[in-house]
Amino acid sequence: MSGELLQISGLRAGYGRIEVLRGINLSVKKGEKVVILGPSGSGKSTLLKCIPYLVRPWSGEIRINGLVVNPDPATLRRIRASTGFVFQQYNLFPHMTVIRNVALPLELGKGMSRREAEKIAQSILDVLGLGELAEKFPLELSGGQQQRAAIARALAIDPKLLLLDEPTSALDPELRYEVVETLYQVAKQGRAMLIVTHELDFAEAAADRVVFIDEGLIVEEGDAKEVLERPKKERTEKFLRRLRSRL
Amino acid sequence: MDISRFLFQILPYLMEGIPVTMQLTLLSFSLGLALGSVLAAARVFGSKPLSVFSRSYIEFFRGTPLLVQIFFIYFGLPAVGIRLDAFTASVIAIGFNSAAYQAEILRSAIKSIPEEQYLAAESLGMTTVQTYRFIIFPQAIRVATPALVNEFVALIKYTSLASIIGVAELFRRTEYMVSYTFMPEIYLLAAAIYLAICLPTSQFSKMLETRYAIPGYKRALV
Numbered sequence: 001m002s003g004e005l006l007q008i009s010g011l012r013a014g015y016g017r018i019e020v021l022r023g024i025n026l027s028v029k030k031g032e033k034v035v036i037l038g039p040s041g042s043g044k045s046t047l048l049k050c051i052p053y054l055v056r057p058w059s060g061e062i063r064i065n066g067l068v069v070n071p072d073p074a075t076l077r078r079i080r081a082s083t084g085f086v087f088q089q090y091n092l093f094p095h096m097t098v099i100r101n102v103a104l105p106l107e108l109g110k111g112m113s114r115r116e117a118e119k120i121a122q123s124i125l126d127v128l129g130l131g132e133l134a135e136k137f138p139l140e141l142s143g144g145q146q147q148r149a150a151i152a153r154a155l156a157i158d159p160k161l162l163l164l165d166e167p168t169s170a171l172d173p174e175l176r177y178e179v180v181e182t183l184y185q186v187a188k189q190g191r192a193m194l195i196v197t198h199e200l201d202f203a204e205a206a207a208d209r210v211v212f213i214d215e216g217l218i219v220e221e222g223d224a225k226e227v228l229e230r231p232k233k234e235r236t237e238k239f240l241r242r243l244r245s246r247l
Numbered sequence: 248m249d250i251s252r253f254l255f256q257i258l259p260y261l262m263e264g265i266p267v268t269m270q271l272t273l274l275s276f277s278l279g280l281a282l283g284s285v286l287a288a289a290r291v292f293g294s295k296p297l298s299v300f301s302r303s304y305i306e307f308f309r310g311t312p313l314l315v316q317i318f319f320i321y322f323g324l325p326a327v328g329i330r331l332d333a334f335t336a337s338v339i340a341i342g343f344n345s346a347a348y349q350a351e352i353l354r355s356a357i358k359s360i361p362e363e364q365y366l367a368a369e370s371l372g373m374t375t376v377q378t379y380r381f382i383i384f385p386q387a388i389r390v391a392t393p394a395l396v397n398e399f400v401a402l403i404k405y406t407s408l409a410s411i412i413g414v415a416e417l418f419r420r421t422e423y424m425v426s427y428t429f430m431p432e433i434y435l436l437a438a439a440i441y442l443a444i445c446l447p448t449s450q451f452s453k454m455l456e457t458r459y460a461i462p463g464y465k466r467a468l469v
């Protein structure tokens with residue numbers, strides 16, 4: 001088998017009658033970091049959510065590690081055990097402490113005891129510099145801390161592919177930095193990442209590839225530096241120019 | 248007014264009604280909670296017919312007077328061969344009525360948990376049952392608690408309607424005393440007793456709320 005971890009072909013999806021993704025082909029290799037860029041409403045979140053079937057595709061095929069994603073519960077469990085998802089709004093469970101948030105998926109998904117799970121959870125929190133916050137509740141933390149805790153939670157099950165949907169865009173500029181630092185740290189761990197983000201510095205420094213999406217189609221994709229510095233398509237160029245002028 | 252008569256004769260007589268009032272309240276509230284949970288579940292998870300049934304039940308019991316429901320169960324059911332004593336009939340009527348309100352409280356608490364919580368749970372590989380058990384219900388019950396305690400306090404007062412079919416609870420005893428002594432100020436005494444029960448219950452509710460509140464929740468809402 002090739003080094004492909006994720007293979008998406010002919011993916012179409014939408015809400016009600018509105019088609020949002022109009023035929024996406026995309027693959028991610030083991031350990032590869034891919035950044036997705038695109039204007040608001042272009043379907044970036046929908047694309048990410050289709051991968052672990054949080055949004056059900058209309059047609060097309062998604063393969064993770066050779067396994068074709070389908071709605072069968074056993075398959076979905078395996079797929080979701082190999083993908084971690086980080087949401088724009090963190091979506092931590094507010095009624096549980098940070099460490100419970102991180103440990104629970106291990107207990108439920110991997111059948112670990114509470115002690116085992118919390119030991120692993122604590123070590124992940126320690127690595128991400130959140131060790132001190134383990135016993136706090138999510139809403140007692142700053143947005144940046146919440147998002148880092150959410151990243152820890154997604155990492156707990158040791159997914160092969162980490163999906164991140166604009167992990168910094170809900171944060172005030174001064175809080176983004178700490179999350180971006182965490183992203184760099186995670187990127188170094190060798191795990192494949194598919195990230196929707198407009199942090200161009202991060203994309204340039206950490207991504208292998210950049211994919212530009214508009215109106216539900218991939219407009220351009222290629223080596224991160226190539227696309228960011230010398231985009232071939234006019235739409236990509238315009239988008240990047242507008243993004244940079246906003247910063 | 249004769250204070251000693253008030254203290255040693257009237258007050259103890261009224262107070263004997265308190266356990267009956269509390270039994271009526273506790274039993275009908277529990278019945279309401281059990282039935283209300285089933286009705287809420289039927290609305291949230293049930294098939295179309297189940298959900299429609301539950302909705303009709305709720306509309307019916309909220310849309311007709313409790314007094315009519317008590318009369319119907321006590322005086323109406325014997326016509327079809329179901330004869331209940333006044334206490335049981337009251338518990339059933341008040342419990343069935345409260346079930347409608349409690350179902351709505353529970354349903355809207357479940358509905359108040361944002362879609363994102365389901366998505367997060369799903370993304371972590373939780374099954375539907377696990378999602379409800381560990382993520383949705385624990386949050387929903389906190390949302391519902393203040394309204395459920397309000398309902399409980401309301402029931403303490405509504406149980407006075409059971410006096411009309413002869414249950415010897417607090418208000419029935421009050422009425423009896425008033426007609427026996429011709430002292431309408433006894434109504435004030437009854438009101439004071441109801442207040443003395445309801446106020447601490449509301450306080451208890453506030454304590455529960457603070458104790459089990461999700462830390463930081465209020466701050467997040469503003």
Ligand SMILES: Nc1ncnc2c1ncn2[C@@H]1O[C@H](COP(=O)(O)OP(=O)(O)OP(=O)(O)O)[C@@H](O)[C@H]1O
Nearest residue numbers: 015016020038039040041042043044045046047166
């Ligand atoms: N749950 C939903 N129900 C209906 N329509 C939706 C839903 N989620 C997204 N949409 C619509 O689908 C389109 C694509 O949305 P999506 O969230 O995938 O875009 P996006 O590229 O992530 O945008 P943004 O940068 O604003 O996050 C938008 O027009 C949006 O309004």
Ligand SMILES: [Mg+2]
Nearest residue numbers: 044045046166
């Ligand atoms: Mg989005």
